[in-house]
Amino acid sequence: MTGLQNNHLIKVQGSINPRKRKHNRVRTGCFTCRKRKKKCDERQPDCIACVRNKLKCVYPTKENEKVPSDFVLEQQEYHEPLNFKKRRHSFAAPKDEQAPQDLFGVIVLNKYTGPQVSSPPSSEDSSSSSSSSDSQEDFITTFNGDANALIPVEYQTPIDPSIPSIWSQSSLLSFGRYIPNVELSIEDSELYSHCAKNYMSMVALPHAHPSLCPANVWIRLASHSPILADVYLSCGATYLACVHNENNALSQKYHRLAESKYNSAVQSLTEAFNNGSVDLDSDWLMVAGLNLCLRDRAYGMNGSRCSKHIVFVYNLICRRVDKKAADSLATPEERLLMESFIFNYTTALMTCSRYDMIRLPTPYELFSKLNKWLVNPIVKNYDVEWVNNPVLGSALAIFQVMAKLCYLLRCHFEQKIPDDNDRCYLNDGKFWSLILPLKEEIRNIEVKNFERIQELDASKVYGQWYFSLRSNLAVSIITVNACKILIEKLINPSIPAFLPQIQESVQSTLHELDLYIPSDNYSSSVSFLSLFICGSAIINRAQEVLFSEGLANLENDLSKYVAIDVVKVLQRSWERERMERITLGDKGFKSFDLVFDRSTLESFAF
Template sequence: MPPDRERTRIVRVRTGCLTCRRRKKKCDEVHPICGGCVRNDLGCQWPTTIPGRRNSGSPKDIPTDAERRRSSPGGSLEELGIVSIPGSASSRRLSSVSSIGAPSAEGGDLVDLDGATILDAEALHRKASVANSIGNIEEVVASPSMVGHVVPRTLSMLPGYDAESYQLLSHYLSTTADCMANGTTPINPFLVQVVPLAFTSDLLLQLVITQSAAHRAFRRRDESDSLAQSHYTKSIRLFRKGVTDFLDGKEPNPLMLLVGALLMCFTETAKGDMTGTVFDHLSAANSLLVKLLEKSDAAVPRDLKAFVVEYYVYTASVSMISIDARLSGQIFLNFDLEQRARGLLTTNYVGNLCGCWLELLLLIPCIFDLGRQWMTGDSDNHAPTADDFALFASIQAQILRWSPYASVDPEVYLAGLIFQQAMLIYLYSSLGGYQFAADGIYKGLIQSAVSEAMNYLEQLLPSARINSGMCWPIAVVGSCLEDPERQETLRLRTRKMATHFGLGNMDRTLQLLEAMWRLPFPEAGPWNISRTMQQHQIWISFA
């Protein structure tokens, strides 16, 4: 070094960024990202307070979203130490979720948790909320240490919701959604379709929490649960406001209201409602679905359309048995919606509600119309017409020709066969088979189908997930049981299902069957289910 040049002393400051301190490099202290971190593409981290200053920075020092993205290490939330995702049994059970994200700030796209970066406080909280569908939400809520000072400790992931709501959301993600879907597909739509929508709508989020509260209350056998009742009341109020806004033109997209109406249907299913409220929700969903289907696939994704069509068709079809065909011609499934559902059949559709038997469900309105024409005839003793027999034979051929897809799981295959036998029973009893002849061909066909269905049921464990959608065939088959031993077999099975799944409609289905088993046999059968409901005030949904 030339002797005439003054030796420059390097002064290492103690006020630089944490990254430069760890690297033992001089920091130029430029906020929010120092020069050294910019040159080396590193995450620039600053301490909460800087010695000699009262505050860590002024508002102008707060980084923008773009600067945060540049300064983020780019790892997942788990790598950053902000959220812990344990490999718990519940997370393994939710194998239907490969990646669940929250709507991002741009265009409502989903963000993959495995590669999530910190965008802003609101986005981080949405991600953390959805991350709990895999992990445990209470760990995030109760955690006292957030790393990097990105998120204030007191900031809520769900503004306006208390700690109890976190627990209910956790219960929905780990238990309720699992019980509602029948497990026929690896993707659970109650998670991957409903949850992302819920985080974009106060109404849907409230309905998800309400459904979880109703489900948890029934599992605890606490029908007076005040928390579940308060959430239910709040949901009804929000839904009515949403309908009013839609009618006033304030909300042009019916998607949220439609999904809300269908969620309310399943809330009634979870709580075991016996007042028939589900039929009001179905009526609301009908008109909303028609309006939604008018929108293009660009406005509503095709997969989401398919899910809501299946959702409605399934609920509407199995609910028709609750209508007295002698007094009402009401049909929840009109021709246009039926055609939409038939369009799904061309793709060999398998759903988490209708399994592989959507084709059979679409025959229920046809059978209902056939039975209604027969039961509302001018004379009590009139015989079926040639047209009645032609329609009867056509429907019978379609049911007998049907078979489950070979690609489905064994449990789904068995459930499809049970539905097939229940459909035959529903058809055979539509023309007054019990009254036609005491030991005639009608009764023989019915009892043969009952025996087949009971044999299939014995091969299906009561704890199998597919049982979540089996209340309708169990009610149809059970309404025709005469043998006390078979009645006891079905009674024990239904009790085990209700205990395992905690769904109220399973318990109410058994209550209905108990009432039917006390009737004289000619007054039983699936076409008298609605009358028994009327007599005992058990207005339930079999969905």
């Protein structure tokens, strides 16, 4: 183990760290949540989780009462809308003209005729260049470096009655962070509510400035297009399908709804392209593509399906970048979109088919276009510089290395018959000229991460904000470990997983996963590709248990499908390797070779 790694492990493991993340056990709340090993909000008489999942809510009759050994979950219908509010909401139309804020801003009315806006917003108001209610300079000054000042900016979007409806039973007038005068069917209202309140919060990264979280930036863009609104309804249905994965009937119901809304959005978008009614420079168009990618990924679709959305968004980014002046800056919203694209691009590059890979840009092309837009700070005068990267944070640089390694893997090892005319083939000379410099890049980022840990521990940041920053550092550290493992495998494909340089990275990954990747936020999802690579190099049952339990305990509903897929694939591989070692010895199957197994990698998305 290197001196750098030694110092780090001694610092973290050899002393009592008052900031170490606690492993919460479900010991309070209703029996139903405790049986399901879920957090309970302890609302009386029925907790929100039980209402949401249509389960009978049973509370203990005395303090510290354990869950009975014979306790079983029971279905129960609740006669109230699934709006997750603590008070009941009426579905009756309001008598006055002031619209209520039910269902996270969605008004459920069948015949609501509230006051109309006299005139639609000007084209200047709805242009992509002014999509934010605050200018970039105003945005920068909203954050003064104080962790206590992390307060989301609330956006108000004016109603535009000229926006057409795409539903036969309801109309969509406007979506904003808070939304007046929206008329939706009850079904669509439920889907939107869950998208805005739950789906968007679950794809948000905890280290980012709240004003750059999807709930603040993406939701308000739905007022710009009914097509994006349909995408959000599909995302809401996907969230509910994931939440109800233990109830097959409900899960299938919401899955069908999700696909229906998905197809509606794609059809509407195709028609809009054909008749030339789409502004290709609109922020909402990129948001639609990225959310479709996140939605497909959350529901276990494969990398090729996700890559089609990535190609679509890349073309929009190229169009926008080509129009920018050389000295212009990316807006905060554009930074969010570009980083989300980089994350989705990197994972798709590893899992899509070769046909889809040909349509993707090479990482060298991509980052030469984007890097100059990713260097200027969004938040000024703040010590933690990676807050300026709203999606990847401290992992932005190492994700670029990971993308390059995935590209080198596929272009050098995948083509069975060498063809120098194939743009996706790299001969030996090109391969070695590109891969060797990456070792130094990885080393530099590893040193930088160590310095960041020291700076963070020496800072006066405590509590939840510390863990939000530290969890993002864990993502970067895990990705560094995966890159170190993958580059060794590419340089020497027959290298055994038990070598010290491989196992040091595996142990470091398990350490970060156990202590610093929270089970209830999206940091784990950003790490799935790296976790898979590290998991393929696991060599004993103790490591298998730590890895499997770390992913099995994830509480983020949008991460569960991917986590389940990763664990299933690796567990089958570990077991196969054990069995073939008995019969075939060293000639048997090796889990470490999974990084070259295209049929497995193309079966799911990270």
